[in-house]
Amino acid sequence: MGEGSDRPWHAMMCPEDGRGRCRSNEGVLIRGKYILTSAEPEVVRDGAVRVVGDTIQDVGSFADLSSAFPECAVFGAANDIVTPGFINAHGHFSEALVTGIAENFALGDWLRVLIDAIAPHLDRESAYIGTLLGGVQMLRTGITLTNDMFVCDPQPTPVTPGVVHALEDLGLRGVVSYGASDRRPGSVAEDIFVEHSALAEAAAASSLCRFRLGIATVAAQTPSLFERSVEFAASIAAGVHIHLHESREEIEFIRASRQASPIAYCAQTGLFASPTLAAHCVWLDQADVQLLTSHGVGVAHNPVSNMILASGVCPVSRLRGRGINVGIGVDGPASNDRQDMLEAIKTAVLLQRVDQLDPVALTAREVFRMATIEGAAALSLTETVGSLEPGKAADLVVFDGDSPALANIHDPFQAIVYCAGPLEVKDVWVAGRRRVASGEVLDVDLPCLLRESRKIARSLARRADLGDLSLLALSS
Numbered sequence: 102m103g104e105g106s107d108r109p110w111h112a113m114m115c116p117e118d119g120r121g122r123c124r125s126n127e128g129v130l131i132r133g134k135y136i137l138t139s140a141e142p143e144v145v146r147d148g149a150v151r152v153v154g155d156t157i158q159d160v161g162s163f164a165d166l167s168s169a170f171p172e173c174a175v176f177g178a179a180n181d182i183v184t185p186g187f188i189n190a191h192g193h194f195s196e197a198l199v200t201g202i203a204e205n206f207a208l209g210d211w212l213r214v215l216i217d218a219i220a221p222h223l224d225r226e227s228a229y230i231g232t233l234l235g236g237v238q239m240l241r242t243g244i245t246l247t248n249d250m251f252v253c254d255p256q257p258t259p260v261t262p263g264v265v266h267a268l269e270d271l272g273l274r275g276v277v278s279y280g281a282s283d284r285r286p287g288s289v290a291e292d293i294f295v296e297h298s299a300l301a302e303a304a305a306a307s308s309l310c311r312f313r314l315g316i317a318t319v320a321a322q323t324p325s326l327f328e329r330s331v332e333f334a335a336s337i338a339a340g341v342h343i344h345l346h347e348s349r350e351e352i353e354f355i356r357a358s359r360q361a362s363p364i365a366y367c368a369q370t371g372l373f374a375s376p377t378l379a380a381h382c383v384w385l386d387q388a389d390v391q392l393l394t395s396h397g398v399g400v401a402h403n404p405v406s407n408m409i410l411a412s413g414v415c416p417v418s419r420l421r422g423r424g425i426n427v428g429i430g431v432d433g434p435a436s437n438d439r440q441d442m443l444e445a446i447k448t449a450v451l452l453q454r455v456d457q458l459d460p461v462a463l464t465a466r467e468v469f470r471m472a473t474i475e476g477a478a479a480l481s482l483t484e485t486v487g488s489l490e491p492g493k494a495a496d497l498v499v500f501d502g503d504s505p506a507l508a509n510i511h512d513p514f515q516a517i518v519y520c521a522g523p524l525e526v527k528d529v530w531v532a533g534r535r536r537v538a539s540g541e542v543l544d545v546d547l548p549c550l551l552r553e554s555r556k557i558a559r560s561l562a563r564r565a566d567l568g569d570l571s572l573l574a575l576s577s
């Protein structure tokens with residue numbers, strides 16, 4: 102397939118005009134009242150970050166940096182808060198066109214009535230449009246890297262490269278995977294590996310994306326496919342992205358059929374020899390926690406989705422207390438249904454507190470680290486992202502300190518976690534490029550994107566026969 106037909110909607114992206122791109126040899130300064138680094142020192146007051154090209158060169162006092170580099174253009178303002186870009190530890194662009202539907206189901210039924218229904222009908226065009234739609238929402242809430250698992254049946258033209266093309270066009274960083282399953286009749290192993298390979302190839306050609314081997318769940322794969330997945334991940338030295346222990350039913354089913362918990366099964370089959378990111382980890386016994394710890398498995402906690410699907414509460418403090426890196430995820434647009442990192446961050450704190458009846462079960466400072474450097478660690482990416490330090494990628498967020506919600510900052514961590522929402526996200530930079538300016542995502546023709554997404558979402562709902570789902574859910 103040629104470039105034109107591969108990327109049919111490329112025309113909706115405005116031509117690159119370089120707005121906000123760092124052009125000066127000395128770079129740009131991004132300033133704020135508080136720079137929250139997720140490194141040492143944790144807070145720089147009246148500070149600035151100097152960005153040259155796609156990299157952070159300096160973090161320090163604004164007065165010092167502006168006098169040392171007087172030619173630098175200055176972004177941000179004296180009252181703003183500057184943070185590292187948020188790492189969304191888990192999501193599914195495959196669900197971007199089915200939001201606000203099927204609310205009254207727990208995980209197992211929800212997968213059957215909604216996710217299995219759309220899986221045969223997703224194609225590269227819907228992957229591209231869905232990723233643009235979800236990605237715009239993510240950027241507006243300060244996400245600069247998203248760990249995605251696209252769930253669909255394999256098609257004659259591989260679907261998932263559409264995710265990479267959209268992330269490149271948005272300028273949003275991605276760790277991309279294909280959530281493979283041979284449980285549905287349309288999915289056979291050979292086609293699944295064609296899809297994995299096509300996605301790996303697209304990611305390799307991208308400056309912003311990295312590939313991981315995706316496994317929807319242990320239950321979604323026959324033992325023979327699972328074994329091949331383990332081998333494939335090891336053979337191309339790719340990390341793994343999998344859902345583990347999201348619901349009690351999943352664990353009971355695998356215990357009955359494979360005589361081990363899903364986590365123990367992953368350990369026994371050698372999956373954890375590859376760096377693994379496990380989404381959810383809600384229901385765990387001591388042996389499971391021990392296996393996650395000893396294999397260095399990273400965890401993505403998805404509080405909003407866990408609440409919507411009535412899945413349970415991830416034991417965040419217990420995991421972090423054992424040294425396990427726990428990031429925060431918004432999860433998919435069908436199980437959240439917003440792609441709002443600030444909502445997920447705040448909810449993570451509230452859920453732990455109400456579950457443990459403890460006002461210090463999780464603090465603003467801790468959850469801020471989870472959403473930045475700890476999410477990066479869960480994805481084995483601390484070399485490049487997750488904190489504001491010289492040499493790291495210039496991925497940052499500027500919160501508007503002159504907005505009513507942030508007018509009076511007594512503690513900048515609490516201000517971000519409890520007070521800030523998407524309205525306070527002023528600018529977002531990814532790889533040294535400003536992707537959000539004054540709250541608007543740059544270089545996207547939004548009316549055109551919305552028009553196309555409505556057309557495709559309607560067609561998808563018709564082909565997947567979702568017509569009565571909302572009524573059905575209401576009457577059940």
Ligand SMILES: [Zn+2]
Binds near residue numbers: 191192193380432433
């Ligand atoms: Zn998920």
